[in-house]
Amino acid sequence: MSVLRHALLGLLAREPMTGYQLSRALERTIGYFWHANHSQVYPQLKALSEAGLARPEALAGPGPRENKRFHLSDLGRAELRSWLSRPVKLGPDRDEFVVRVYSIWLLDPDDAVRIVTEHRQLHADRLAEYQSIRQALGEPTEPSDPQFAQRATLQAGLGYSQHRIAWSDWMLDRLRPG
Amino acid sequence: MSVLRHALLGLLAREPMTGYQLSRALERTIGYFWHANHSQVYPQLKALSEAGLARPEALAGPGPRENKRFHLSDLGRAELRSWLSRPVKLGPDRDEFVVRVYSIWLLDPDDAVRIVTEHRQLHADRLAEYQSIRQALGEPTEPSDPQFAQRATLQAGLGYSQHRIAWSDWMLDRLRPG
DNA sequence: AGGGGCATGTAAAGAGTTACATGATTCT
DNA sequence: AGAATCATGTAACTCTTTACATGCCCCT
Numbered sequence: 001m002s003v004l005r006h007a008l009l010g011l012l013a014r015e016p017m018t019g020y021q022l023s024r025a026l027e028r029t030i031g032y033f034w035h036a037n038h039s040q041v042y043p044q045l046k047a048l049s050e051a052g053l054a055r056p057e058a059l060a061g062p063g064p065r066e067n068k069r070f071h072l073s074d075l076g077r078a079e080l081r082s083w084l085s086r087p088v089k090l091g092p093d094r095d096e097f098v099v100r101v102y103s104i105w106l107l108d109p110d111d112a113v114r115i116v117t118e119h120r121q122l123h124a125d126r127l128a129e130y131q132s133i134r135q136a137l138g139e140p141t142e143p144s145d146p147q148f149a150q151r152a153t154l155q156a157g158l159g160y161s162q163h164r165i166a167w168s169d170w171m172l173d174r175l176r177p178g
Numbered sequence: 179m180s181v182l183r184h185a186l187l188g189l190l191a192r193e194p195m196t197g198y199q200l201s202r203a204l205e206r207t208i209g210y211f212w213h214a215n216h217s218q219v220y221p222q223l224k225a226l227s228e229a230g231l232a233r234p235e236a237l238a239g240p241g242p243r244e245n246k247r248f249h250l251s252d253l254g255r256a257e258l259r260s261w262l263s264r265p266v267k268l269g270p271d272r273d274e275f276v277v278r279v280y281s282i283w284l285l286d287p288d289d290a291v292r293i294v295t296e297h298r299q300l301h302a303d304r305l306a307e308y309q310s311i312r313q314a315l316g317e318p319t320e321p322s323d324p325q326f327a328q329r330a331t332l333q334a335g336l337g338y339s340q341h342r343i344a345w346s347d348w349m350l351d352r353l354r355p356g
Numbered sequence: 357a358g359g360g361g362c363a364t365g366t367a368a369a370g371a372g373t374t375a376c377a378t379g380a381t382t383c384t
Numbered sequence: 385a386g387a388a389t390c391a392t393g394t395a396a397c398t399c400t401t402t403a404c405a406t407g408c409c410c411c412t
Contacts, residue, residue, distance in 0.1 A: 003274050010281040020363050033276040065364050090300050092270040096181050098211040098334045103188040105327040149283040156276045163341040198391050243392050
């Protein structure tokens with residue numbers, strides 16, 4: 001069972017959603033940490049339904065096909081809980097910008113400064129985005145509240161962007177002589 | 179052209195290597211940020227050779243097949259430089275542990291504390307590993323030196339693990355009442 | 357009338373993981 | 385004699401991305 005399937009179960013544990021809504025969630029909140037396109041979501045929802053982890057509810061709605069809202073089943077909730085307790089390996093080991101930095105010695109100093117500055121800016125923008133979400137979300141509640149978990153993932157994002165900005169500054173200090 | 183292909187070019191820009199050596203490098207240094215198995219490396223090396231970005235040199239060596247050491251070509255170096263200057267999107271958006279944390283409200287407080295503590299420990303161990311590499315590597319040199327780039331990627335790792343430890347502590351403070 | 361958002365799917369290609377397969381050399 | 389390391393490949397499967405494809409509803 002893939003991470004994506006569990007990400008979908010985790011979203012459905014909060015409230016029933018259509019495939020479209022799940023796809024959108026994988027472009028924002030949880031999507032900052034695990035992205036997926038709708039073309040991947042629909043087949044996975046079918047698989048989850050067939051495995052009895054989610055139940056589709058037929059809806060009247062727009063479009064040529066039947067609209068469906070998915071509910072987490074008891075089996076799905078049990079699977080999600082069991083997944084949470086299983087051991088995880090360390091991640092991420094897929095960081096394209098760090099791979100680029102590994103070859104940064106091949107660039108002219110000006111170009112090197114430019115790409116690091118661009119990276120810093122991307123994270124400064126992302127940080128501002130996270131901070132505005134934090135405003136909307138408020139202070140963390142009790143750990144049994146979904147809001148707490150959302151606040152904790154947000155905190156991961158805040159800390160990560162701050163770390164990338166600090167790292168960029170570390171490089172800029174050493175790339176600019178004097 | 180994939181990230182993996184450019185990671186391979188970035189390794190070959192330092193010194194000629196066999197597919198086996200490249201595979202090992204993708205389990206350590208640069209492998210902390212972009213992992214790949216040998217089964218992925220060999221076909222990509224073939225593709226790089228066919229595209230004229232790397233040249234194979236036949237070697238006497240053990241085993242039933244011919245041994246090859248790959249050299250970066252001028253075209254390969256140009257491609258690598260050009261890739262470095264092209265814009266990057268933000269990464270990573272694949273962080274399994276954060277996806278788990280998004281559902282942590284479903285767990286008993288004890289289990290929640292346990293998985294966060296385990297995560298913290300993984301990063302504390304990784305941090306110690308990075309610190310011993312830093313000892314061996316020394317202080318950063320000039321930006322045109324491959325050592326500088328290696329030191330900069332290491333700095334990314336150091337900062338990242340520190341951030342994950344701080345984030346784990348943030349969660350533990352809130353998961354443990356009192 | 358046209359654009360954007362809601363809504364659901366399939367197809368094809370590329371990337372990545374796990375397993376299968378072979379065989380020499382070196383160390384214990 | 386057996387294990388670890390060096391060394392190279394293929395096969396099968398899953399995951400991910402990009403593109404194709406349809407059509408309603410609401411707002412301007």
